[in-house]
Amino acid sequence: MTLCDMHGTALSTTRAASADAYDQALALFNSFRLDPMAVLGQVLAEDPTFVSGWLMQAGMVLGTYDGLLLGMARESLAAAEDCVGHANARERSLLGALRPWADGDLRRGQALLERHVVDHPRDLFALQLSHLSDLVLGQSEMLRDRIGRALAHWSPADPGYGYVLGMHAFGLEECHEYARAEATGRRAVELNPDDAWAVHAVAHVCEMQGRVADGLEWLTATERDWDGNGLAVHNHWHMALMHLSRGDEPAALALFDAAVTPKAESLAMDLNDASALLWRLMLRGVDVGDRWTQVAALWRAHAAWGALAFSDVHAMLAMVASGDRDAAAEGAAVAAAAARSNETPEWRLVAAPACEALQAFARGRYAECTQRLLPVLAYGRHLGGSHAQRDLLRLTAIEAARRAGDDAIVRALSEQRAVQKAGRPHAARRERHAIA
Ligand SMILES: [Fe+2]
DSSP states (O other): OOEEOTTSOEESOOOHHHHHHHHHHHHHHHTTOSOHHHHHHHHHHHOTTOHHHHHHHHHHHHTTTOGGGHHHHHHHHHHHHHTGGGOOHHHHHHHHHHHHHHTTOHHHHHHHHHHHHHHOTTOHHHHHHHHHHHHHTTOHHHHHHHHHHHHTTOOTTSTTHHHHHHHHHHHHHHTTOHHHHHHHHHHHHHHOTTOHHHHHHHHHHHHHTTOHHHHHHHHHHHHHHHTTSTTHHHHHHHHHHHHHHTTOHHHHHHHIIIIISOOTTOOHHHHHHHHHHHHHHHHTTOOOTTHHHHHHHHHHHHOOTTSOHHHHHHHHHHHHHHTOHHHHHHHHHHHHHHHHHOOSHIIIIIIHHHHHHHHHHHTTOHHHHHHHHHHHHHTGGGGOSOHHHHHHHHHHHHHHHHHHTOHHHHHHHHHHHHHHTTTOHHHHHHHHHHHO
16 A cells, blocks of 8 residues: 655655655755755666656755756756655646656646646645745745645644644745735744744745844754754855845844855855855945955856846856856856846846946946846746845945935935835835935
């Protein structure tokens, strides 16, 4: 008789050790703890026809959105396809969704994944993957509503319920429902203190509401539960943003050195945070020394222009800030080509003009930078990521306008930002003054 995972999702295996390993890897993935891949690697060596294990391995790799790892995802999918003969309907459905994603069509993969989690709402692995895809595709409402659809199939008594709540909390936050988001996120953390994603959702609420002291207190109080896991760099990045919001640039720079600075093995998601933090410091006139050199070198090692618009914009920050004009020109050319050939909006409406704008900024052409960024801001969500991450483009436009002497734009964008900060304009205005 075939077995199920701990949430009742059917696995086409009769081997209890494989099902146990699947549960263990899923729990690690749910809380962004390390290292689910090691668990999967071991069980797949012992049980090479464990289809759900291969699919989980492929999905975890795809979920990093790191172009360097696509080959590994394809190998895992090929192994799953080799033993598809005994796969169940759920596994075939998930395989069908992951295949186009691994072949470079994330939107097609996400469309199939959408149907998959409607049919299998207790497939917690697929649900989390689809949530992460909504983030990368900038689908704010679906960050909330895809999880909202699934919640009806989960009970508070279920062991995975808290993780579903944690995802819902982040979706609520990205839809500006801050009170519900915070209550839901805090409940999720009560259920699972190791739920780094729920911790992160509450941090986003504090960030968006300008509640710097609350945010720092929350992240500091929970740090022991997420430091060292897959969200550690990103949650420290959030802490650094809060230091910036209160005008403490030295604390933000110290945090960069202690917890955000990338290493040779860093994934693109961590390089994004490194670029974004150094850029924000640079906008404030902070001397970041030679830190850009290392960040740019690691981006070059990724050599993945064109894989993901969000990452390309963040790689571009490193190229222009480190003075690598050739790499910047190459990245801009790839973005422009993608904008011409790709029907999807992220390249045409955001990444290609943003790459041009960033090059203009680096060359001191601040009025041009502002001019190129203004229309981008209206479509920023297509770039993917969170509101807090995309704020970088608006901050760049504000600083470029300030350097160009365009006070009207500085004021207009600063007021827009203040209003968006959830009705707490004073906090945002304080930050604007700090920047100025
Ligand atoms: Fe975040």
